[in-house]
Amino acid sequence: MRDDPRRAAAGSASPTRVEPVPGEPAATAAIGPERALLVADYHAGYESGLRDERGVDVPSRAPDRRERLSALLERTDPDRLVVLGDLMHSIGDPGGAERGELEVLFESFASDLTVTVVKGNHDGRIETWLAERDAVEATVDIVPGEGVALGDVGICHGHTWPSRAALESDVLCLGHEHPCVRLEDAVGGSRVERAWLRGRLDPAAFRDRPEYEGVSWLERADQSPPAAIVVPAFNDLVGGTWINVTGQSFLSPFLPSGLAGGEAYLLDGTRLGPYEGV
Template structure:
């Protein structure tokens, strides 16, 4: 068992939800992350916005941690691997990638993945618009799906889902979450310098909140 993780059964598959904002598919030995947004800090700094320079390194450190914990054969990134044009953070990622030459890496293209295909090939990265591994279809944005795509259970990123918890008085906080509805699921953003979007779950949805390095069912907090 992976420390502080939570098992979740979906479509007869055992999935492990990790507090590092990642999902491990046990049967396929596949690690999934969404929205790393590598390069975002350098992009903001280039435009005169002060952002700590160590955010990019912490993203790669987190990848190191969960790869060591799960020992996957395949890393699937659900879009927005890189946030900007080529900068030093992309070079850091390429250097990191060389340390995991035996790991298959696949990228489902997101709206921020604007690099030329040759750059992804330099990082030995498979590139897909959509990636189907039964019983799931992996995409970046559920809003870009066709009716035919909806025949499978969809797992995506893009939205950076979060829930808002309200306390006494006007106390409130937003916490990132894993969302699993009846037809699709959404992973939390992996990147350490990303915003969140508060979702409004339905009664039958499964929501798991990331709080203090723990995975907690939203129903448990609301009971």
């Protein structure tokens, strides 16, 4: 019997619900009176990056990415789209096909949509041009990679330690890791699937950092730590961390040590259990 991660994602002790969209690398969340759609690691222009960096010629999937996100927006009807970092792929200023992909994407957004972009390690100087595009009718906010709190939901990219405000939320959502599991069958065949990774923050990983002094759940044993949800990459080409393979290094500075009781779920909702034993 499948265990629905939509019930487990935020943890039973948390009033905040972050609900994965079945079959998709995206989640919805209630942020005050707003309904938000959360995605991570869009990596616009990735195919161009493959050509420039590795000499690999891959046809652009920009239209497919845009259509998938547009379908998700129509399906979930959010007030706000939250991108948990790495909206773009280049480290510096976006150019050529990458900038064109982003411009067409943002021009497709409805005027009443608010877009919050957490600045990831691949997002370069995105704040210098995206929020000021004349053809973009949506409201666009760029926030630092360490993240912010939106209502009771903390958001960050994951490549740095989270902000205090994000850490004090009911649930912390992040990207960056591109979590995947490698699944093997009885005859030795294997495949790699994108996965959700969820658990609770482990106080031991955060307690000695001076910027978190006074955070209540770090000092009170009777207070449950926030839930933590690592969102799978929206871009299905980018690969990621095989979280169930021994010797794989996590990318985030606070993972895996900062995650207690981490469990993995496939996009279709299948619960795999503790990620190390999958």
